Amino acid sequence: MDTKKQAVQLWHAGVEAVDGYAATEAALPDIPKPDRILAVGKPAAAMARAALARFGAIPTLVVTKDDHGRDLPDTVEVIEASHPVPDNRSLAGGHALRKVLEQMEPGSHVLLLVSGGASSLAEDLLPGKSLSDLEALNRRLLSEGMDIGAMNAERRKLSRIKGGGLLSHFAGARATVLAISDVPGDDLNVIGSGIGALPPSHTFEATTRIVASNAHARNAVVQAAEAAGLKVWANEEALHDDYLKVAAHLGQLLRGMEKGVMVFGGEPTVVLPDHPGRGGRNQALALALAREISGQSNLTVVVGGTDGTDGPTNAAGGIITGATWNESGIAALKKADSGSFLEKAQALLTTGPTGTNVMDLVVAIRG
Numbered sequence: 266m267d268t269k270k271q272a273v274q275l276w277h278a279g280v281e282a283v284d285g286y287a288a289t290e291a292a293l294p295d296i297p298k299p300d301r302i303l304a305v306g307k308p309a310a311a312m313a314r315a316a317l318a319r320f321g322a323i324p325t326l327v328v329t330k331d332d333h334g335r336d337l338p339d340t341v342e343v344i345e346a347s348h349p350v351p352d353n354r355s356l357a358g359g360h361a362l363r364k365v366l367e368q369m370e371p372g373s374h375v376l377l378l379v380s381g382g383a384s385s386l387a388e389d390l391l392p393g394k395s396l397s398d399l400e401a402l403n404r405r406l407l408s409e410g411m412d413i414g415a416m417n418a419e420r421r422k423l424s425r426i427k428g429g430g431l432l433s434h435f436a437g438a439r440a441t442v443l444a445i446s447d448v449p450g451d452d453l454n455v456i457g458s459g460i461g462a463l464p465p466s467h468t469f470e471a472t473t474r475i476v477a478s479n480a481h482a483r484n485a486v487v488q489a490a491e492a493a494g495l496k497v498w499a500n501e502e503a504l505h506d507d508y509l510k511v512a513a514h515l516g517q518l519l520r521g522m523e524k525g526v527m528v529f530g531g532e533p534t535v536v537l538p539d540h541p542g543r544g545g546r547n548q549a550l551a552l553a554l555a556r557e558i559s560g561q562s563n564l565t566v567v568v569g570g571t572d573g574t575d576g577p578t579n580a581a582g583g584i585i586t587g588a589t590w591n592e593s594g595i596a597a598l599k600k601a602d603s604g605s606f607l608e609k610a611q612a613l614l615t616t617g618p619t620g621t622n623v624m625d626l627v628v629a630i631r632g
Contacts, residue, residue, distance in 0.1 A: 268565040268632035269584060271493070273614075275486050275526065276567040276628045282485030283571065285311030285445060285620040288477035289378065292443050293319045296472075299376035299441065301325070301369060303362055305387050306380025306457060307348070307572045308445055310334050311620035313341065316376060326365055328358035328387045330574075333618050348385045349577065350403045356396060359389035359426050366435040373437035381447025381572065381622035383457025384417055389426045399423060410507060410536035413448050417458040426460060432471075433464035440471050446478040447572075447622045449505055449531065479530040479623045482571060486528045486628055495630070496525035504531030504625055508550045515627070516557025519564060522631050529627040535601065542602025545576020547625055551583025551612070552594055552603040561587035563632035569614045572622035582614040582625070583607045 285308030293316065302325040304313040309329040314337060317325060325341045327334055334343040344361060346354035369375060388399060402423065406416045421428040432440055442463075448455040453473055454462045463471050479502060487497050499518065504511050511533045518527060535546045544552075551568040558564055569575070569582030583603070589612050597606035607613045 268563060268630045269586065272565040272567045272628050272630045273584065275489050275630070276569060276626060278489035279482035279486040279626050279628070280571050280619050280621060283445065283477035283482045283621045283623050285380065285477070286315045288445060288621070289315035289443055290319065292474055292476045296376065296441050297374060299323060300373040300437070301365060302376045302378065303365060304328070304378035305358070305362065305383045305460060306445070307333055307382035307618070307622045308380045308620050309378060310337055312378040312380065312443070312445070313337065316378065317341070326361060328362060330382055330386060346386045348382050349407055351385045351388055351396070351399050353396060355386055355388050356390065359387040362387055362431060363389050363426055363434050366431065369435065369437040371436060371438065374439040374441070375435060375437055377432070377440060377442045377461050379442060379457050379461030380445040381456065383460045384420050384427070387426065387460065388424055390423055391425050394423045408537040410534040412505060412534060413532060414455050417455050420458045424458065427458035428454065429459055429462040429464040431460050432462070432467065435469060438469050440469055442471070442473040443476050444474070445622060446475050447624050449502065451475045451478050477621060477623055479626070482623050482626055483528045483530045486626070490526040497528065498522055498525050499527040499529065501529055502531045503529045504533045504550070504627065506533060508533040508535050508546055509553055512550060512553035512557050515554060519558050519566065519629055520561060522564075522629065524631050527629045530624055532624045537601050538599070542597070542600045542605055543578060544601060544604035545570070545578055547575040547582030548578070548580060548603040548607055548613070549598070549601065551585050552598060552606055555585040555589040556594060558585070558587050559590040564629065566627065566629040567614060568625070568627050569616070570625050571619060573616040573619040578604055579615065580604060580613045581616045583612050584614050585612055
């Protein structure tokens with residue numbers, strides 16, 4: 266098997282290990298039957314399908330990204346909204362989530378399924394704040410290269426359902442929160458800007474659990490690589506920095522790598538120019554890495570968002586080798602137009618929605 270095909274297979278092994286349906290299904294046997302199911306985030310539909318398969322027909326609301334609400338029963342209420350910049354449907358989704366919780370009976374049990382993307386997909390603004398305020402905030406945050414923790418702290422300032430605000434409206438007796446983590450440290454107060462976090466004081470019984478994370482995905486890649494007889498040289502959450510700094514760090518490691526595999530996870534940041542081209546942080550990192558490994562033989566690197574999307578594009582990232590880079594990449598990096606470069610080089614990674622979201626995953630193979 267050539268290294269490119271094997272690298273892509275290993276990347277998919279990591280993503281499949283944190284599939285939203287399977288991760289949720291594995292957590293459900295210990296959970297009593299809920300009265301309502303609420304699911305919010307990019308993998309919300311997959312998580313909700315697992316819960317419905319376990320518990321049967323229960324009133325369910327799913328708030329997710331455009332084209333991510335597929336394969337759900339007709340009885341499920343689905344609100345699809347915009348990501349990464351929210352829109353009016355995001356406000357409708359956030360309002361609907363809050364109203365369900367407010368209207369639940371005193372002795373009831375809610376199952377809240379939370380995953381990455383919820384920061385944009387569902388919002389219920391504080392009085393005096395408008396959608397234009399929210400859009401402007403998100404565009405600024407996305408362009409300034411802030412890490413996810415800092416971004417979500419800013420988002421919470423406009424919201425009455427983030428940072429524990431959503432469950433503060435819960436009128437029932439028991440809340441179970443299952444979360445797929447797309448943040449460093451797997452902190453429920455940060456995932457989706459804390460849309461599934463517990464309020465500072467509450468009277469209901471609460472259970473919270475992280476059911477999938479970046480570490481789970483990376484470890485699955487390691488297991489698959491070792492099962493294929495490959496030596497694993499690194500398994501690190503090492504992508505949390507500006508993408509050019511990440512590329513320089515990884516490039517040094519990859520240039521010196523012997524035959525085998527390296528696995529990295531996390532979420533790089535990108536500072537965008539005023540009029541950015543096409544791409545996302547994974548495509549930017551893939552192109553910057555292509556420059557770092559230019560001329561290296563028998564080396565393939567797959568860089569991709571585990572949710573199957575990268576920024577406002579249909580690609581998940583890129584698949585690069587020592588032959589991918591050329592000097593036109595300099596202008597593409599400067600203009601934040603990595604997607605156009607990678608498409609021309611036939612180096613895009615395109616998967617479609619994966620049903621999960623645990624940050625980004627990099628798999629490198631030296632053949």
